[in-house]
Amino acid sequence: MTRERLWPVVLAGWALAAAVLVLVSARAIAHLWFPDPDDAMRLAQVRDWLGGQSWWDVSQRRLWDGHFAMHWSRLVDLPLALMMVLLDPVFGQALSTRITATTVPLLTLLAVMALGAELTRRLSGMEQAKSAVLLAPLSVPLLYQLRPLRIDHHGWQIAFALLAVVALVGRPDRRSGAVMGLALAVLLTISLEGLPVTAAILGVAMLAGALVPARREQALVAIWTLAGLTLLLHVATRGPAMFSPACDAIAPAWIAALAIAAIGSTVPMLPYRMPLIVRLVMLAAAGGAALATLAAISPQCLRGPFAGLDPFVRRFWYENVAEGLPVWKQVPSWAAMTVGFPITGLIGGVLAWRASTGEARIRWTMLLALAASTFALSLLVIRTGATANALALPGGAWALHAMLTRARAVRMLPKRIAATAGALLAATPGLAAAALFGFAPAATVRGAPSAALTRPPCDGLHEIADLAALPTARLFAPVDITPQILATTTHSAIAGGYHRNLAAIERAMATFMADPATAHRWVLESGASYVVGCPGPNETEMYKQFAPNGFWARLERGDTFPWLRPVVIRNSPVLVWKVVR
Known part of the structure; x- marks a missing residue:
């Protein structure tokens, strides 16, 4: 055969x-609306390598002092x-x-x-x-x-x-x-x-x-x-x-x-x-x-790579990086999507183990041990959830096949259709959660309720490419939009969310929450020619929540400063100010 x-x-x-x-x-x-800032940074890294940067040098030359460690x-x-x-x-x-x-x-x-x-x-x-x-x-x-x-x-x-x-x-x-x-x-x-x-x-x-x-x-x-x-x-x-x-x-x-x-x-x-x-x-x-x-x-x-974080960076950056947080700190819908299918896979795997003997039972034992391990890891660090879902495929497939086999044996057509639909629903609880609660992979910023937007918001950050209209310069920008700046323009910036560069992260975030006089001093020290930002994303909303009279909050609501001159990019929601020295 x-x-x-x-x-x-x-x-x-x-x-x-x-x-x-x-x-x-x-x-x-x-x-080029990337799902995550890391995807934009990856593109920037590859283009830098193809542009002549050494294979062994993965530092980001367009950030901080030109030696932004990665x-x-x-x-x-x-x-x-x-x-x-x-x-x-x-x-x-x-x-x-x-x-x-x-x-x-x-x-x-x-x-x-x-x-x-x-x-x-x-x-x-x-x-x-x-x-x-x-x-x-x-x-x-x-x-x-x-x-x-x-x-x-x-x-x-x-x-x-x-x-x-x-x-x-x-x-x-x-x-x-x-x-x-x-x-x-x-x-x-x-x-x-x-x-x-x-x-x-x-x-x-x-x-x-x-x-x-x-x-x-x-x-x-x-x-x-x-x-x-x-x-x-x-x-x-x-x-x-x-x-x-x-x-x-x-x-x-x-x-x-x-x-x-x-x-x-x-x-x-x-x-x-x-x-x-x-x-x-x-x-x-x-x-x-x-x-x-x-x-x-x-x-x-x-102690792990994040043990030495100072309280400011931990609170305002690390604790808002959704992929590194446990399941109980996620948006409920995303938590349900992540853990639903691994649970189905474990149940199906146990049933398959009970029905097997000899070498097949040994293989299922090993798979179940790994599926349970990755499921436990996904509860502690949500980014492990994708691997847990992948290792749940054999158990989930066994359960789905068993349920569909029983559904096909039902004689009455309406009941058979209902049983088939129920089998598919039971085997894909994450998809059911997505349909019920929506697709929301990022954790929301914790703190006070979000302040009302006073400017048109950026839609997914792809508008950051509009900054290419400016002459090539160093931009003082929020941490999360910086990778998009590097990927879609020729500008340089201050900091991205990468933990080897805590001083740069702290300086960028603290500046947007500082009083205007302190922000003025730090922007000048950075050598930036422009201050830029995007209304709407979690990071800039967080600045408004925790510093309602801070630098960014005042910029967004239209306050003016003698050392900043507004620059309008036509048909773009991105806010830009030229630094007057």
């Missing part, structure tokens, strides 16, 4: 999802840069940018759908894999990270986490171990945000190796591949800065900890007779030794 192929189903499902996403996003694509990896820049190099000569830079910013996220969506379907096929079978193809583009958190213009690193994190899990539940041999280690090494190099997910996947692989002798070779190859490739990728992407300490990106301390973990895990994974308790104790000791190594080399890293 000819084995049915999965890829035609994946391609058909992806093509339909991609077409819908492009149609829905057409206006945003036309105006912790990002160049790996995510590669597919974007490749498409731009190929398309710029054919379509011109403006159209090439839009094609690239649309195509790359959709290709990442294809990778996630294919990997999710393959993961489901390995656990359940072809019919459930087809259900996974249907469910993936119905997950709101997945779509948010994989839609057009979402060119930052989160989509690739999901894809490589899925690749590692697909390898984990596959044939337990050297090849799958190498693929797992490679995927995790890329995941960590892209961003250290992937460390908790990496630890969970590696931990499950090690526990499975301790319990099941046939899985020890896979686990051992995985951890050594991870350690070795992480070192190689670090050298390749950091170059002369490879020895610099860091808590927010791969650095020598993290590499040393991985090496110690690999060394310590070798003996308990060897195929010798050994009591299970001894293997488990040795694995725990290897983990403890890795933590001790990190503590000895970079003890500050145990």
Whole structure:
């Protein structure tokens, strides 16, 4: 019998999802209306690299004093840069940018759908894999990270986490171990945000190796591949800065900890007779030794990259970055969209585990451990929710297939239709939440009720491109619109929301909330030629809420100052003032 192929189903499902996403996003694509400031900054980073900035230099030269430090990896820049190099000569830079910013996220969506379907096929079978193809583009958190213009690193994190899990539940041999280690090494190099997910996947692989002798070779190859490739990728992407300490990106301390973990895990994974308790104790000791190594080399890293934030920056910047906050600090609708499908996936996974035996039950056990881990992580840090939704696909697909099978057995047509609709609704609770409560991925600013707008608001910040009408200069701008300024104009600015530059963030935000005399002094010190802002977004509304008589609040309501001369950009809601020296 000819084995049915999965890829035609994946391609058909992806093509339909991609077409819908492009149609829905057409206006945003036309105006480069990025979903998040990080996407605009990613575009600026790639263009700077193509413009001659070193592969090893990811600092932002157009911010602060020209050495605005960034912790990002160049790996995510590669597919974007490749498409731009190929398309710029054919379509011109403006159209090439839009094609690239649309195509790359959709290709990442294809990778996630294919990997999710393959993961489901390995656990359940072809019919459930087809259900996974249907469910993936119905997950709101997945779509948010994989839609057009979402060119930052989160989509690739999901894809490589899925690749590692697909390898984990596959044939337990050297090849799958190498693929797992490679995927995790890329995941960590892209961003250290992937460390908790990496630890969970590696931990499950090690526990499975301790319990099941046939899985020890896979686990051992995985951890050594991870350690070795992480070192190689670090050298390749950091170059002369490879020895610099860091808590927010791969650095020598993290590499040393991985090496110690690999060394310590070798003996308990060897195929010798050994009591299970001894293997488990040795694995725990290897983990403890890795933590001790990190503590000895970079003890500050145990507190996390945000431990040193001063109270001002923590209150007005960090606590308003929605993706880093727990689920209980999110807009209720977005919280429901994020956790709904993982719960369905866990329920379906448990039912599938109960119905399975032998090797299939081992695979479901590993998947359930990872699905539960990422679900717990998503409660603490909402950005993990997309990965949790991806790992919920096998359980959700099993549950949907089971419900649809029962629905098809109903004889009466009205009842069968109702049962089918109920099955789809139960399998996609996040989509139901989006329909009921609306799509609102960002946390609202906390504090006093928002003051009434006194000027026409900016609509999604794409109007920031109107600033290109000004002569190239340094702009004193709010933190959240600065990446859009860099991506769509030739201007420089003061600060973006990137935590290695706390002094710049504090100066920019404090200036807009300061009294006008203090703001005057700080603007002059910055060397800015213009002060700019956008009525309406959360950041400028926050300035009005917490400083109703501060610099921005007075500017927006029309107060004048002798050192600022209003500049009107025709048909634009962006507010601009020329600094008079």
